[in-house]
Amino acid sequence: MTQALPVLICGAGIGGAALARALSRVGIPCRLFERAPVLHEVGSGLGVTMNGVRALGHIGLDERVREIGAPIEHAEFSSRTGRSLSRTSMRDVAPGAAESNFVMHRADLHGALLDALPGGIVSTGAEGVGFDEGSEGVILHLKSGLEVHGSMLVGADGLHSAVRRQLHGPEPLRYSGQTCYRGIARMPPVIPGVLREVQGRGRRVGICPLDRERIYWWAAINAPEDSRDDPLQRRARILEDFAGWPFDFPEMVRRTPVDAILRNDLVDRGPRSRWGRDRVTLLGDAAHPMLPNLGQGACTAIEDAVVLARCLAVHAEDRRKGLRAYEREREQRTSAVIRDSWIFGVAARWERAGAVRIRELALRLTPGSLQRRQMRFYMEYDTGPLPVASVR
């Protein structure tokens, strides 16, 4: 009886929307509940690496991503003075990598996922506040007072997940020591195809062409946790902190609308080995929030979606087994990415001149083969396809 009830997905971000798309491809009914009153354009730029593009391919969206994304051909680290410390050609990382890493607007990816869903399955203004489990299914309680019955519940409700809180109780976030500003500048990129990170003393910037007329940038600065600011003063603050930085960075900031600069403290949670129980599980940031240092948060959420849909399709006789198989399959990889993203961020925070010199030397001396091997670990991962017989 419960098989006929839909899978309930709490949160229609990148991960929730990808899961709904994957489930619809294997013929499993689902419903998405999103707290926001409208699914408007939010976010800034987003890197989607080859593993994320491959996972999107398994849900029939890789071509769309190639249309909306700007290819990344090289990744380069530079010093505060603009000196190149390491440069990696995607071509050398893995076969196909030169054509399969992209930067795009988050809203374009989100829009592509939502456009690919069957009509009528997304409810907006629908905040999940709790759930009840029974032998026959689950009930999701919405803030409005409505109760929705489903066969399973997936918490895809992001960093501050309400589903996770009910499952595991309150857990503190882990602050990295840096806060991050993001924006999109209206100016043509000087060198297309290069994803650049410039590291200074306790601060760094990332620069990525988005298309012929726009550049996505981010700037991370050592700062106390939860420090408040006036959003309209952000541009002035960044211009002051990054005065004289190379690659025309201050000009990018000046060419970004003053009210369109986002800010987030960079936080994660340590890996947890148990994600869900019985008919409930977690996906994406709700399950494994990670620092964005390796650009893998959205990519791993999309991977989760494909693996979860596959496991539920394979375990059609008892989908609770599918949930546990999914958790087992995903826990190890996502824990490794949380760990590596955290480690990367430690050296990026260094402020003392001597420590920064050591970091720069290490970057210059690290063999390219080692850097490429690390990148391959992320990029070559393949979730595997959805079961052929059921793909729609």
Ligand SMILES: Cc1cc2nc3c(=O)[nH]c(=O)nc-3n(C[C@H](O)[C@H](O)[C@H](O)COP(=O)(O)OP(=O)(O)OC[C@H]3O[C@@H](n4cnc5c(N)ncnc54)[C@H](O)[C@@H]3O)c2cc1C
């Ligand atoms: C500065 C920065 C840069 C980043 N850069 C990259 C990058 O380059 N590449 C990459 O792969 N990742 C990147 N990420 C990470 C990426 O944005 C996230 O990992 C990704 O968005 C996670 O997707 P999600 O669907 O799990 O969560 P979200 O995208 O946060 O979606 C959660 C959704 O659930 C909704 N919601 C929340 N609570 C409820 C509720 N109670 N009921 C109903 N709905 C609810 C929210 O409104 C939202 O729509 C970056 C993150 C940051 C902070």
